[in-house]
Structures are given as structure tokens and as C-alpha cells.
Amino acid sequence: MDGYRRAGAISPRAARTERNRAPGDALRHDDCMLLTRLAQVSREVAATAARSRKIALLAELFRDAEADDVPIVIPYLAGRLPQGRLGVGWKVLGRPVPPAAEPSLTVREVDARLTGLGKVSGPGSQAERTRIVGELMGAATEEEQRFLLGLLTGEVRQGALDAVAVEGLARATGADPADVRRAVMLAGSLQTVARALLGEGPGSLDRFRLTVGRPVLPMLAHSASSVAEAVEKLGACAVEEKLDGIRVQVHRDGDTVRIHTRTLDDITGRLPEVTSAALELRGKRFILDGEVISFDAAGRPRSFQETAGRVGSRTDVARAAEETPVSPVFFDALSVDGRDLLDLPFAERHAELARLVPEPMRVRRTVASGPRDVPEAERFLADTLARGHEGVVVKALDAPYSAGRRGAAWLKVKPVHTLDLVVLAAEWGHGRRTGRLSNLHLGARTPDGGFAMLGKTFKGMTDAMLAWQTERLKELAVEDDGWVVRVRPELVVEIAYDGLQRSTRYPAGVTLRFARVVRYREDKRPEEADTVEALLAAHPEVSP
Numbered sequence: 001m002d003g004y005r006r007a008g009a010i011s012p013r014a015a016r017t018e019r020n021r022a023p024g025d026a027l028r029h030d031d032c033m034l035l036t037r038l039a040q041v042s043r044e045v046a047a048t049a050a051r052s053r054k055i056a057l058l059a060e061l062f063r064d065a066e067a068d069d070v071p072i073v074i075p076y077l078a079g080r081l082p083q084g085r086l087g088v089g090w091k092v093l094g095r096p097v098p099p100a101a102e103p104s105l106t107v108r109e110v111d112a113r114l115t116g117l118g119k120v121s122g123p124g125s126q127a128e129r130t131r132i133v134g135e136l137m138g139a140a141t142e143e144e145q146r147f148l149l150g151l152l153t154g155e156v157r158q159g160a161l162d163a164v165a166v167e168g169l170a171r172a173t174g175a176d177p178a179d180v181r182r183a184v185m186l187a188g189s190l191q192t193v194a195r196a197l198l199g200e201g202p203g204s205l206d207r208f209r210l211t212v213g214r215p216v217l218p219m220l221a222h223s224a225s226s227v228a229e230a231v232e233k234l235g236a237c238a239v240e241e242k243l244d245g246i247r248v249q250v251h252r253d254g255d256t257v258r259i260h261t262r263t264l265d266d267i268t269g270r271l272p273e274v275t276s277a278a279l280e281l282r283g284k285r286f287i288l289d290g291e292v293i294s295f296d297a298a299g300r301p302r303s304f305q306e307t308a309g310r311v312g313s314r315t316d317v318a319r320a321a322e323e324t325p326v327s328p329v330f331f332d333a334l335s336v337d338g339r340d341l342l343d344l345p346f347a348e349r350h351a352e353l354a355r356l357v358p359e360p361m362r363v364r365r366t367v368a369s370g371p372r373d374v375p376e377a378e379r380f381l382a383d384t385l386a387r388g389h390e391g392v393v394v395k396a397l398d399a400p401y402s403a404g405r406r407g408a409a410w411l412k413v414k415p416v417h418t419l420d421l422v423v424l425a426a427e428w429g430h431g432r433r434t435g436r437l438s439n440l441h442l443g444a445r446t447p448d449g450g451f452a453m454l455g456k457t458f459k460g461m462t463d464a465m466l467a468w469q470t471e472r473l474k475e476l477a478v479e480d481d482g483w484v485v486r487v488r489p490e491l492v493v494e495i496a497y498d499g500l501q502r503s504t505r506y507p508a509g510v511t512l513r514f515a516r517v518v519r520y521r522e523d524k525r526p527e528e529a530d531t532v533e534a535l536l537a538a539h540p541e542v543s544p
């Protein structure tokens with residue numbers, strides 16, 4: 001409670017009590033938030049372009065929310081299902097059900113029903129799913145039905161919503177938005193922080209500290225078109241080789257080592273050689289950031305597919321480690337000897353890293369102090385490419401570590417430009433590809449949270465990829481007319497292309513030239529895919 005008093009703010013609960021005194025408050029129901037309220041706010045938030053208005057709307061919603069509503073309310077607002085996949089297709093959703101006249105559904109009830117829906121399996125499951133969805137839709141008003149349909153088809157993704165929700169939460173509870181952001185970054189989950197804040201107030205934020213053994217979301221990079229541009233933007237910077245492997249965060253506490261992926265999965269058991277390497281380092285307690293990658297006997301990087309295949313294999317780890325050993329290559333230190341380094345400038349974090357980690361286990365780098373060092377930085381890029389790596393990451397030496405963010409302080413420069421797009425549909429193949437889902441319909445994000453199709457491709461897929469994508473896309477299917485299978489827009493795929501050309505056939509007015517699949521990016525959510533806006537900005541030659 002102290003936090004509230006310090007901040008001079010009114011607690012959400014106290015605000016609610018006052019509100020509850022008002023007669024005729026139809027929007028509360030046993031203290032649990034009604035879906036109608038959420039659907040209304042969601043519509044209003046989407047309808048306004050003003051960030052301040054969005055924040056005000058969300059703050060008001062959060063003031064009325066119970067801590068237990070929040071893990072449902074936040075993903076619903078962003079268009080995400082907390083259950084992940086539910087396996088309801090268009091056949092089930094497309095059936096119209098007469099709406100209820102009055103709202104009665106609570107968000108928790110909806111969540112419980114959807115959890116039930118996700119558990120249906122075995123014979124007769126289609127009929128059972130239809131029954132559950134019919135019952136849910138029948139209990140929903142027209143507006144609620146629209147909201148639920150958007151949620152279940154996954155067609156609306158408000159990627160920017162989480163950032164607005166942070167501000168709304170801060171406003172609702174009197175916390176400092178910067179403190180909320182830092183807590184979210186360290187907790188790795190907005191919902192966890194929201195729940196603590198709404199239940200216990202701003203004082204609870206102290207709980208979310210950087211802790212060895214508890215992974216945090218990694219810092220990410222933006223793109224620059226050249227080393228010169230990156231150096232000009234950042235000033236004094238390090239130019240580091242960009243290794244095409246798998247991002248890892250390595251935590252060591254005494255004899256215990258834990259290794260986490262970029263999505264915070266624990267993969268310690270799959271990488272015994274990385275554990276041994278971490279145990280040989282000088283420090284006893286640390287968190288390091290880096291990449292694991294497999295090198296061949298000549299010291300050249302193996303393909304991304306080989307490294308990813310190795311990191312992905314869970315069975316017979318000893319044999320996999322022998323066949324495709326991987327090496328950790330570190331580039332940052334987040335915590336050393338119990339000291340949190342996140343807010344220190346990169347130059348200082350790197351000095352700590354260098355103290356702990358010997359050179360062969362760190363990425364190669366050169367330092368540029370300004371424009372006059374560009375030629376040297378360009379030589380470093382050329383040399384890095386010649387050694388088989390994909391490019392460089394240019395990093396401001398004075399920047400803190402912004403966990404979980406695509407900070408402006410890291411700029412990647414890669415000669416082969418790729419896009420992360422979302423698979424919207426796939427066509428059944430023919431000939432050799434009969435029975436396989438082959439030609440992919442690719443979409444980029446639009447400002448309204450939807451996706452605009454940019455083109456199709458069936459190129460670049462290996463047989464293994466074809467088999468995998470067929471299974472995966474079948475799980476996501478919402479409609480199949482025997483030719484095109486429309487899917488929930490969830491799968492992110494990395495696409496190489498040779499440029500853009502104008503086209504009246506596609507909604508953004510442009511299409512990709514020679515699009516081909518590079519790899520699937522299961523570590524990315526559709527909200528992280530590239531936007532039409534950024535694509536057009538990168539190709540002024542086709543902009544209308």
C-alpha cells in the first residue's frame with residue numbers, strides 16, 4: 001500500500017469501491033469484468049488514432065479490472081488467445097448464431113469456456129466444438145460476437161497494444177511508466193506485472209529485479225542499409241560480426257548453468273558443451289548474452305539449418321553433440337557477480353564481458369569512433385562476409401541494454417535483405433507436391449492490426465520444410481476450398497526477394513519479385529512481422 005501513498009494515487013480497488021456506490025452500474029458483474037465492457041473498449045481503442053486517448057481508455061478499463069481479469073484482458077485486447085491454438089476452423093465459426101439481447105458473459109467465463117474448447121479431442125470432437133462455440137456465441141450480444149470472432153480467427157493483431165497497455169497500467173495505478181516498462185522487461189511478461197500492480201500497487205514493482213537464473217527478453221536490433229549509415233546514426237560504436245546461429249542467454253550461479261532461447265525456453269539439456277564452456281569461465285555468477293553456432297572443421301560457420309537442427313534436437317543429445325558440436329560466442333554481459341549491468345553503457349558492459357570471457361568465445365569486433373573510421377568498419381564487414389557470416393551488428397557504445405526491445409542502439413547491416421512475413425493461406429501442391437501445402441500466400445502487417453497480402457511463393461522449400469509446413473498449416477487452417485487453405489495468421493516465415501514491383505492485384509499496390517523461403521521463424525510472433533509501411537519506405541522506387 002505504501003507505494004500508493006507515496007505516489008499520492010488512489011488504488012484501483014478504492015476507485016472501484018467508489019464506483020460501486022454509483023447506482024445503475026450495469027457493467028460490473030460479481031466484481032468480474034464483463035466481456036461487453038472489453039469489447040466496447042477494444043472497439044474504441046482501435047477507432048482512435050490518438051495514443052493519449054488509447055492510454056486513457058485503457059487506464060479506465062484497468063481501474064475496473066480485478067487482478068485475475070488481467071491475464072485475460074491484456075491478450076484479448078491485443079488479439080491474442082491465452083490458450084494459443086484452439087483448433088476451431090471456419091466450419092465451426094462460420095455458422096451464424098442468434099445473438100443474446102443483454103450482455104451477461106464475463107471475461108473469465110469466456111476464458112474458461114475457451115480453455116474447455118481447447119481440451120476437446122478424439123471422435124466427435126468437431127460436433128462438440130461446434131456445440132461449445134454455438135453456446136458461447138448464443139450467450140454473446142452482437143458486438144461481443146464480433147469481438148469473439150476476431151479473436152478466434154486471429155485476424156486482428158494489435159501489436160502496439162502492449163506498449164499502450166503499459167502506459168495505461170501506469171496511469172491506472174499511479175506508477176511511473178518507466179518503472180512499469182523496466183519491470184515488464186525483467187519479468188518477461190506484461191500480464192505478470194499487471195497482475196502485481198493491480199493487486200498490490202506500485203510497491204510490487206520492486207519484486208521484478210534482474211536475477212541470475214531468471215531469463216529476461218533479449219535486446220533486439222533495427223536495420224541499417226550500410227555501415228556508413230549505422231556509424232553516422234550511432235556515433236562511437238562497436239562493429240561486431242553477426243553470426244547466423246541461435247540466440248542464447250546463459251545464466252551461471254556457482255555450479256548451476258541454465259541456457260535460454262530468445263523466447264525464454266530452457267534448452268540447457270540440449271547443449272551440454274555450452275554448459276561446460278560456461279563452467280570454465282572465470283566468474284561464478286553471471287548472465288551472458290550471445291549466439292550458439294556450429295563451425296565446421298575449417299572454422300567456417302555451418303548453415304543456419306544445421307545449427308538450428310542441432311539446437312532443436314532433444315533426443316540422443318550426446319550423439320547430436322558429437323556430430324554437430326556448437327560453440328557459444330558471447331557479445332554482452334547483463335549481470336556479473338551479482339551486479340546488474342543493464343543500465344551501464346555498452347562500453348562498460350563489454351569490459352566486464354572481456355574480463356570474464358576469453359577472446360575466441362567472444363564475437364569479433366572493431367570499434368569506430370566516428371565517420372572517419374567508416375572505411376575500417378567497411379573492411380571489417382567485408383572480412384566478416386568472407387569468413388561466411390551474414391553481416392554485422394553496429395552498437396552504440398554509450399547505450400544501456402534494453403531488454404525485450406528493438407532498441408535504436410543496435411543496427412544490423414546485412415547485404416542479403418530478407419522480410420519476416422506471415423503465412424495467410426497456402427495452396428495444395430500438384431505433381432511431386434500432391435498432398436502437400438505448397439504455394440504460400442504472404443502478408444505484411446497493416447496499421448489496423450491486419451495483414452496485406454504481398455504475393456505468393458513455392459520456392460526455396462526443402463522436402464522436410466514442405467512436410468513440416470503442411471502439418472503446421474493444417475493445424476492453423478480455418479477454411480479449405482480444395483485449392484486454397486486459409487489459415488490463422490500465426491506462422492512467420494523469412495523471405496528473400498529481389499525487389500518490389502507495382503501491382504494492382506494486391507491490396508498494398510505492390511508485390512514481391514522472386515520471393516523465396518529462407519526459413520521459418522517460429523521464434524517470432526505475427527506482431528513482430530514486417531509492416532507494409534516499412535517495406536514501402538525501404539523501396540521509394542515503387543512508392544505511389
Ligand SMILES: Nc1ncnc2c1ncn2[C@@H]1O[C@H](COP(=O)(O)OP(=O)(O)OP(=O)(O)O)[C@@H](O)[C@H]1O
Pocket residue numbers: 219220221222240241242243244245246247262291331363393412
Ligand atoms: N554480435 C551480435 N550482436 C547481437 N546479435 C547478434 C550478433 N550476432 C548475431 N546476432 C543475432 O542477430 C539477432 C539480431 O537481429 P534482430 O534483432 O533483428 O533479430 P532477428 O529479427 O532475428 O534478425 P535476423 O532475422 O536478421 O536474424 C540477435 O537476436 C542474435 O540472434
